[in-house]
Amino acid sequence: MSDSGAAPAPADPAPVRELPTEAYVRMVVVLRVGLAAAVAVLLGAILAYALQNPGASLGSILAANPILRYLGVSELAAGLAAGSVPAYLTLGVLLLIATPLLRVLSGMYYFSRGGERTLTAITLTVFVLLLLGLLVIGPLVR
């Protein structure tokens, strides 16, 4: 096998620290708060959208994606400040996407605190890749 990293294991592995219970507790909090916030924003925004656009149909919704105006950070911030319903719909979707990102950040923190450099580097790479998709690849292929 060319990959020495996957060769048969030595007889006595080095001791490995377990992630503290606090890491699991924090991760549960991230998941619950992230999901609750996203659902609350999406629910409020979709009800407001329905009240503002009673005549909207499936055809009109598919023809004009309201999110397109709020894909930039400054446009989204301005839309949120102005109370724009599509901006809040965009925020709800972003909160759903952000929840796993926060999970990764949380994991990186605990691996880093435990001195586990390889896993810290792996989680940092995953986090950078997630941001890359949202901020670079998506806009490039739009």
Place this chain on the structure above:
Amino acid sequence: MGMSVDLWTLLLLLAVTGVAAGLVGSLTGLGGAVVVIPILVGGFDTSFAFAAGTGMVTILATSSTTGAAYVRDRLTDLRIGMFLEIATVPGALLGATFTIFLVHADLENALLIALGGVLLTIIPLTLTRRANELPEPRSPDARSRRLGLRGHYHDAALGRDVSYEAADTTPALGVMFGAGIVSGMFGIGAGVFKVLALDRFLNLPMKIATATSNFMIGVTAAAGAGVMLAAGYVNPVLAAPVAIGTAAGAYLGSQILPGLRNRTVRYLFVPVVLALAIEVILRGFGLA
């Protein structure tokens, strides 16, 4: 346009679709998008790209809802999950990008046919999951030992503590990369493929494999969803009611019906997925 209903009815129908997806997702360990995407394409005349974007949002809702319970019970192996995300996330970015290129090239029908093929592949993999909880012991590889890819949990059903250690990490990383591509391309969780890698290559107990797969599904979907959102292929008016319904359905599934989470549910799931697969394949060939 196939469906002409008023807005409130439309939102209700989308939310009901989400509830069904959330229930299926939490009961079978799949993301639920395998139900949402064919229904959006077949029932709501949504283009494949927007259906896939909505599917990714569905997965995020399912994964966050059911994932919290798994993490709380320490059935999710965070170390193994985060290690494997180094393969699934690049795969998802590649898959989502490829899908956008195919959509720009007017090849959505090819994507539908391929999605049908993936759904048909999921069926036997879902049915042939290992029946017994614990695998036969196998030696871990050096990478697994070096990174400490091992753990233990208390199995209430077996009435004892169970220890495990990941076995063959290299093939698992390869399968995870492929699962990431499938997830990014089609907007589905590809949990079946992830469980396959965690079970057959890493040799993990089934509870750990299922919970860790659920954890990874969310992060993989976030990668694909980020690309699809920034590319303008997530329509929040479609996605919001589906996501809310999915979260409610997944919560119901995990809280009220845990007794159904067994092989019977998987058998009930087969005709649904089979019908949806046939529907998208026929659509892909312009026959529906």
